[in-house]
Amino acid sequence: MQIISKGLKFTYNKKTEFKRQALNGVDLTINEGDFFGIIGQTGSGKSTFIEHLNGLIPVESGELTIGEFDLSVSAQKPKKAYKERLKLLRRKVGMVFQYPEYQLFAETVFEDVAFGIKNFFPEIEGEQLALKVKNALELVGLNYYEVKDKSPFELSGGQKRRVAIAGVLVLEPEVLVLDEPVAGLDPVGKRNLMELLHSLHGTVLKTIVIVSHDMDEVSENCNRVAVFSDGVAVKVDTIENIFADVDFLVKHGLELPLTAKIKEDLKAVGVDIITDYKIDNLIEKIYKNYKG
Ligand SMILES: Nc1ncnc2c1ncn2[C@@H]1O[C@H](COP(=O)(O)OP(=O)(O)OP(=O)(O)O)[C@@H](O)[C@H]1O
Ligand SMILES: [Mg+2]
DSSP states (O other): OOEEEEEEEEEETTTSTTOEEEEEEEEEEEOTTOEEEEEESTTSSHHHHHTTTTTSSOOOEEEEEETTEEOSGGGSOSHHHHHHHHHHHHHHEEEEOSSGGGGOOSSSHHHHHHHHHHHHOTTOOHHHHHHHHHHHHHHTTOOHHHHTTSOGGGSOHHHHHHHHHHHHHTTOOSEEEEESTTTTOOHHHHHHHHHHHHHHBTTTBSEEEEEOSOHHHHHHHOSEEEEEETTEEEEEEEHHHHHHOHHHHHHTTOOOOHHHHHHHHHHHTTOOOOOOSOHHHHHHHHHHHHOO
16 A cells, blocks of 8 residues: 655644644655655654554545545545545554553453454454464564463563554554654664564565654664654655765754764765665675775
């Protein structure tokens, strides 16, 4: 499913004195197969944008299509048909909010992961349901038999987050959208979760969209990136072009990934390394070129 946003605008608290225009005309395309990153300073509209992608925030102005689903204002009527389509869309586009572990609520991990299925496919139960829950937990690297009867609150932070992701994957979406998936995790937890997302991409998920402040996460995983500023996607490009433009990143208050910093430092002493922004590739290039 290709995601196309044209001139998307959104204002919070429109009719009050607290009104705040969060999106100012977002133009961008996310292709099927992308591992797409959305970066930008705090308050630039990243979360507001992605909450449009499964209809959580209804389109107010501009156009938004997700594959065959038109979410634009003109397509929101009749209301009943729109709601039916939204339900279908929400199975295809899974959404993992920031700190999803705070949304775990059931008494057991099993119940938590099964919740979406019970909601969308009440006819699935018994062994069939158990199999789906088992698959979803295994996809996120958890042992079904070890965790299924535990309370989610007995798990570590990283494990809880995996359970929350399993609760979305259980519906077998095509697209997974995650708002700051590694925020608040320690470096090992971060790396593990990044590797998990990497392994899901192109296997069970066609497309992944992440919002991130972590440039290493973005440079390691994403192929394309949108930079948000003041409610607009000011640049949509490949990872190579985004991180090669250091002045642009600085102007928008963004950090460089570690690999870009190393490349910049080497450039300053006259060594120009040509590689992408993935740490393993950079290390290999340096090692090959400067062995001995
Ligand atoms: N529920 C809300 N009510 C009113 N204003 C809001 C609401 N949510 C966000 N905003 C405002 O809309 C703008 C965009 O917010 P948004 O949360 O989309 O930014 P963001 O890029 O995700 O930021 P961050 O990196 O801090 O998560 C900000 O000015 C924010 O204050
Ligand atoms: Mg946000």
